[in-house]
Amino acid sequence: MNPRRTLAITGRLLAQFRHDHRTLAILFVTPLVILGLFALLLRTDASDPRIGLVVDGTDDPLAEAIGMAFLESERVDAVAVPSAAAADRDLRAGELDGHVTIPTADDEGVLRPTIVLEGTEQRDLALVPAALQEATMRALAEAAPSLPPGAPAPSLPRVEPAMEVLYGAEDLDQLDLFGGPFIGLVVFFLVYVVTSVSFLRERSQGTLERLMASPLRRAEIIVGYMLGFTAVALVQAVLVIGFSLFVLDVYNAGSAWLILAIVVILALAAVNLGIFLSTFARNEFQAVQFIPLVIVPQVLLSGLLVPVESEPEWLQVVSNALPLTYAVEGLREVMLRGADLASEVVQLDIAVLVAFAVVAVIAGVATLRREVA
Amino acid sequence: MTAATPLAIDARDVRKRFGGVEALAGIELAVPAGMVYALLGPNGAGKTTLIRSLVGLVKVDAGELHVLGARMPRREVLRSIGYMTQAPALYGDLSAEENVRFFARVQGGGDVEWALRFVDLWERRGSLTATLSGGMRTRLSLACTLVHRPSLLLLDEPTVGVDPQLRAQMWDGLREMAAGGTTIFVSSHVMDEAERADRLGLIRAGRLLAEGTVPELLARAGVDRLEDAFLSLTETDR
Numbered sequence: 001m002n003p004r005r006t007l008a009i010t011g012r013l014l015a016q017f018r019h020d021h022r023t024l025a026i027l028f029v030t031p032l033v034i035l036g037l038f039a040l041l042l043r044t045d046a047s048d049p050r051i052g053l054v055v056d057g058t059d060d061p062l063a064e065a066i067g068m069a070f071l072e073s074e075r076v077d078a079v080a081v082p083s084a085a086a087a088d089r090d091l092r093a094g095e096l097d098g099h100v101t102i103p104t105a106d107d108e109g110v111l112r113p114t115i116v117l118e119g120t121e122q123r124d125l126a127l128v129p130a131a132l133q134e135a136t137m138r139a140l141a142e143a144a145p146s147l148p149p150g151a152p153a154p155s156l157p158r159v160e161p162a163m164e165v166l167y168g169a170e171d172l173d174q175l176d177l178f179g180g181p182f183i184g185l186v187v188f189f190l191v192y193v194v195t196s197v198s199f200l201r202e203r204s205q206g207t208l209e210r211l212m213a214s215p216l217r218r219a220e221i222i223v224g225y226m227l228g229f230t231a232v233a234l235v236q237a238v239l240v241i242g243f244s245l246f247v248l249d250v251y252n253a254g255s256a257w258l259i260l261a262i263v264v265i266l267a268l269a270a271v272n273l274g275i276f277l278s279t280f281a282r283n284e285f286q287a288v289q290f291i292p293l294v295i296v297p298q299v300l301l302s303g304l305l306v307p308v309e310s311e312p313e314w315l316q317v318v319s320n321a322l323p324l325t326y327a328v329e330g331l332r333e334v335m336l337r338g339a340d341l342a343s344e345v346v347q348l349d350i351a352v353l354v355a356f357a358v359v360a361v362i363a364g365v366a367t368l369r370r371e372v373a
Numbered sequence: 374m375t376a377a378t379p380l381a382i383d384a385r386d387v388r389k390r391f392g393g394v395e396a397l398a399g400i401e402l403a404v405p406a407g408m409v410y411a412l413l414g415p416n417g418a419g420k421t422t423l424i425r426s427l428v429g430l431v432k433v434d435a436g437e438l439h440v441l442g443a444r445m446p447r448r449e450v451l452r453s454i455g456y457m458t459q460a461p462a463l464y465g466d467l468s469a470e471e472n473v474r475f476f477a478r479v480q481g482g483g484d485v486e487w488a489l490r491f492v493d494l495w496e497r498r499g500s501l502t503a504t505l506s507g508g509m510r511t512r513l514s515l516a517c518t519l520v521h522r523p524s525l526l527l528l529d530e531p532t533v534g535v536d537p538q539l540r541a542q543m544w545d546g547l548r549e550m551a552a553g554g555t556t557i558f559v560s561s562h563v564m565d566e567a568e569r570a571d572r573l574g575l576i577r578a579g580r581l582l583a584e585g586t587v588p589e590l591l592a593r594a595g596v597d598r599l600e601d602a603f604l605s606l607t608e609t610d611r
Contacts, residue, residue: 206462210517213428213456214479215448 026289034296040315041306048074049124051131052081052090052099060104062111062157065139066132067102075131091116091166097124100132110158119165120336121307122177132161167337172251179250180259180331181304183240187263188270188324189295191233193288195274199225200287203278218368222361226271233267253338258346259331265353266327272360273323279367298324323356378405379442381525381556382427387436389422389579396422397433398579404558404572406524409551411570412560413603419579420560421459424527427558428456441525452481455523459530461514465503469494472502473516480521488520491546493539507534515543519550526550526557532566544569564599573599575606582606 017024055067071078078100081087087099098117105111113132117124136159168176202208211221241259244250252259277294281287299305301315302324308316319325330349333339339346382404389397396419404410412420425431426438429446438445441453463472470485477483489495492512497505502513511534519526526547532540548569551557561567568587575583575590583590583606587599594602 205465206458206460207464209430209458210456210462210476211479213430213451213454214476215452215481216479217448 022286023289026292030292030296034292034300037297037300037315040312041300044310044312047310048077049097049121049127050077050079050095051128052087052096053078054081054084054087054099054101056084056101056103060111062139062143062159063102063104065142066111066113066135066159069135069138069142070100070102070132073131073135075127075134078131088116091118097121098128100128105157110160113159113161115161115163117163117165119167119172120177120332122172122174125163125165125172129161129163136161168251168253172336175248176251177336178304179244179248180252180335181302181328183237183244183259183263184266184324184327184331185299185302185304187233187237187240187267188298188327190236191229191267191270192274192294193291194232195225195229195271196278196281196287196290197284198229199275199278200281200284204283219365222272222275222364222368225275226268226361229271229274230264230268233271234264237263237267250335252335254334255340258334258340262327262330262334262346262350262353265350265357266323269323269353269357269360272357272364276360276364276367279364298322301325302328304328323353326352326356378407380404380439381406381408381441382410382558383437383439384423385437385439387423387426387433387438389426389431389433395579397426397436399436400576400579400581402574402581404556406556407551407554408572409547409557409570410559410572410574411567412558412574412576413562413564413567414560414576415562418576420576421529422579423576424456424529424558424560427527428454452521453524455518455521455526457514457518457526457528457531459533461507461510463502463510463514463517465501467502468499469502469505469509469513469516470498472513473520476517477520480523483520483522485520488516491519492516493542508536508539511535512539512543522555524555526555528557528559530560530562532561532563540566564603568599575603 053067053070055063067080070076071080079096081090081096081099084099084101087096087101090096091099096118098115100113100115102113103111115128115132117128119125140156140159165172202211208221237260241256241263245252245256273294277290278287281290297318301308301311301319302322303319304324308319308325308329311319326349330346330353333343333345333349341347380403382402384400384402387397387400387402388395398419400419400423402423412423414420422431426433427440427445428451429448432446440447441450443450464475467475470489473483473485473488477485477488486495489498492515494509494512494516497509502510505513511531515528515531518528532543535543544566547557551571559566559570567573570587572586573584573590574581583593585593590602590606591597591599594605596602596605
């Protein structure tokens, strides 16, 4: 190995960076932005789940004690609610994330509290039973404060909580909760990358110049591209959704057609965004560099990993400007809550995605200039 | 050519700057319809910029450009123009025939078989373009340029990489098209190619230095070879 020849390679590489400030910026700035976002998401105290508490067994001191301890729990934001019916109404209205009812002990002396959760928040499924468990332990400990050392432990009252969920099923696993949003992410990512690189090839191989010197209108080029890639994206969406629902058995309470509609509209937005952004890249290398800028913030901020509501407010503004956010919300509404087109949330999500696709196509036509200079 | 012959290209005091470089410094050019006109000049003389401004890819800073009677840029006129870029601009993952067919459709129709036979690629029509040799790609690019039978052909160094025999064959074909009324505007820095033109323009540093038939230019410079005439005529301007 000749050090001079080796260093010639090294030197040339570093010299090239001098003329490519964009690559340097992406190399040095992107990781800081991504890690910063991560920190914001993970360090921000997510608001505790709001749980209504109904104590039915007012004459049962243990039920009372567990209720008191639950209200003081630091894991949940518990509020006393007069009746199970009221709690249920608030849960359906979205004012509560769940409710806990503590009855008197049954004939066998077993206390059977019930936990009802909204069901689509994985965190709550673990957190609320744990909080109730903790409250129960504290109540039991306080009920028997002064046992002489060495004395045999008295038989403790049995407490056997049961859990129900409003949407989905109790046995939803991570894949059920993340599957829908992931369908959206996978389709968005691949469609975006393929479109932006292929549109860029049109430019780099010189054929775009040829098209621009033909009677074609700019809108004809862009819309032609859009239709072609949307056709491919449609096939891809059918495959991905079919595989998720029928092979992976991802939970779906809604219509598969509605899922398809949301995913295809998202793909349309991805196609148009790919065309639009590729006009800012001079070569494939630069188009690839856009990927972390376009994809990573969407993965982090779309509500896929951390609910948008638990982000700092200024970051929610960013989240609400990203198309994937609406796809994630729409897919969760349909697949986990069984929402249909009558749902205002789904209507809004679809409307925003369509608007995004339209704006991106107009931006693409506007930035595709006939004269290059 | 009589005075009554309409002009296919009419450039009046066309100027274009790229930053500090004056690519076109007041070009005056009149090419009558049906003529084979060669624009001869060294690299960076402004040949490509001029051709690209003729199809509206370059927005000129000043001056007037009329192509086929219309003031450019004008989209409708592009239907009657065939523009061949300097590097073959083709889809490598389409067959030769698919490339020609695509450009025919974009231009609103054309004779695919005629175009492929014109460049002697009919037998290779099924080959994937990426697998063709450099010279074949250049010829295929020409086929894509003339498939819609335009009345004006703008060819930017069209025979680079094409062997002499095929080059002669291509020129026979182009001459035939010119005889049929097609105007052919060719840029080149190859002298023997320029000699095939009816009329020559010598361009350097964005300026048209001399213009005329080959014998006229030779006579003006007082030399026997076009190459010497070019050197002598561009020298005087320096």
